[in-house]
Amino acid sequence: MFALKRKTTGEVIFDLANNVFMLCICFITLYPIWYVLINAFNDGKDAMLGGIYWWPRMFTFKNFEAVFASPGIMQAMWITVAKTLVGVVAHVFFTAMVAYALSRKDLVGGKIYILMGTVTLFFGGGLIPTYLLIRDLHLLENFWVYIIPVLFSFFDLIILMTFFREIPEGLEEAARIDGANDWSIFLRIVLPVSMPVLATIALFHGVYQWNDYFTGMIYINNESLQPIQTYLYRVVAQSSSSQMMVAVQGSALTKTVTSQSIKLATMVVTTLPIVFVYPFLQRYFVKGMMIGSIKG
Structure with missing residues (x-):
C-alpha cells in the first residue's frame, strides 16, 4: 500500500482559494437566471415592491396564464x-x-x-x-x-x-x-x-x-411565421408586453400581472425547454467532440 501524500500548506490554500473562486463564478452565472425564475413565479403587483431575492414572496402561475393567453x-x-x-x-x-x-x-x-x-x-x-x-x-x-x-x-x-x-x-x-x-x-x-x-x-x-x-x-414580417425567440425579442424590446396586458384586460389576471412580470414569464417559457433537453445530450456532446477532434 502506498501512503497518501499529504498536501502542503500552500496547496491547501490554493485549493481553498480555487474552490471559493469557482463558487463565486457559478453564483454570478446562475443567480440572474434564478432571479428571473423566482420573479416570474411571483405576483406581478407584489414584485413591483422589490425585496425578492431568493424565493417568491407571493407564489402564483398567473403570469404564465397571461403569457399563454396571448394568441401568438x-x-x-x-x-x-x-x-x-x-x-x-x-x-x-x-x-x-x-x-x-x-x-x-x-x-x-x-x-x-x-x-x-x-x-x-x-x-x-x-x-x-x-x-x-x-x-x-x-x-x-x-x-x-x-x-x-x-x-x-x-x-x-x-x-x-x-x-x-x-x-x-x-x-x-x-x-x-x-x-x-x-x-x-x-x-x-x-x-x-x-x-x-x-x-x-x-x-x-x-x-x-x-x-x-x-x-x-x-x-420574416408575418408574425405567424416568427419563432418563439423573435416573439421574446418583441416582448422584451418593444411594446408587445403592453399589448399582452391589453389582451387580459377585464379578466382576473389584470389584478396580479404587470408588463414586467409578463416579460419575465415569457423569458422562462422560451428558455426552459432547451435547458431541460441539453443535459440529456451533454454526454454525446463531449464524446462526439473528442472523437471528432483527435486523430489516432
Missing part, C-alpha cells in the same frame, strides 16, 4: 419546434453527406474544396448581400428561410470529416465486395457507426435553431 405564443412555439426538428435533421444529413465525400482520399479536387470552405470560416458576405440573396431565392416570408441557408456548416464538416477518416477502410471494402454502392455504404454503414458525432452536430444545430431570433427578425 403557441403559434411561435410551434414554428420554433418545427424549424428545430426539420433544421436539425436536414443539417446533420446534408453536412454529413458532404463531409463523407470530402473524407474520401480519391475525391478529385478535394483539397481545393476544403480550402474554399476554410475561407468561409474567416470571411462572410455581410448582411446586405445575404439579404439580397435570400430575396432572390424567394425565401422572404417563407418557413424555409430557417432551413436552407444553414443546411451546411464547414465547422461541423471538419468534425464529421475527421471522424469519417477514422472509420476502418475494411468496412467499406467488405461492403463493396457485397455489391454496395456509395449511397448504401453511407446510409447503412457510415451513419450508424457515427451516432456519437452526429448527436454532437445535432446538439450544436439544435441549440442554434432554438435560440435564433435574428432570422425571424430580418427576413
Whole structure:
C-alpha cells in the first residue's frame, strides 16, 4: 500500500482559494437566471415592491396564464419546434453527406474544396448581400428561410470529416465486395457507426435553431411565421408586453400581472425547454467532440 501524500500548506490554500473562486463564478452565472425564475413565479403587483431575492414572496402561475393567453405564443412555439426538428435533421444529413465525400482520399479536387470552405470560416458576405440573396431565392416570408441557408456548416464538416477518416477502410471494402454502392455504404454503414458525432452536430444545430431570433427578425414580417425567440425579442424590446396586458384586460389576471412580470414569464417559457433537453445530450456532446477532434 502506498501512503497518501499529504498536501502542503500552500496547496491547501490554493485549493481553498480555487474552490471559493469557482463558487463565486457559478453564483454570478446562475443567480440572474434564478432571479428571473423566482420573479416570474411571483405576483406581478407584489414584485413591483422589490425585496425578492431568493424565493417568491407571493407564489402564483398567473403570469404564465397571461403569457399563454396571448394568441401568438403557441403559434411561435410551434414554428420554433418545427424549424428545430426539420433544421436539425436536414443539417446533420446534408453536412454529413458532404463531409463523407470530402473524407474520401480519391475525391478529385478535394483539397481545393476544403480550402474554399476554410475561407468561409474567416470571411462572410455581410448582411446586405445575404439579404439580397435570400430575396432572390424567394425565401422572404417563407418557413424555409430557417432551413436552407444553414443546411451546411464547414465547422461541423471538419468534425464529421475527421471522424469519417477514422472509420476502418475494411468496412467499406467488405461492403463493396457485397455489391454496395456509395449511397448504401453511407446510409447503412457510415451513419450508424457515427451516432456519437452526429448527436454532437445535432446538439450544436439544435441549440442554434432554438435560440435564433435574428432570422425571424430580418427576413420574416408575418408574425405567424416568427419563432418563439423573435416573439421574446418583441416582448422584451418593444411594446408587445403592453399589448399582452391589453389582451387580459377585464379578466382576473389584470389584478396580479404587470408588463414586467409578463416579460419575465415569457423569458422562462422560451428558455426552459432547451435547458431541460441539453443535459440529456451533454454526454454525446463531449464524446462526439473528442472523437471528432483527435486523430489516432
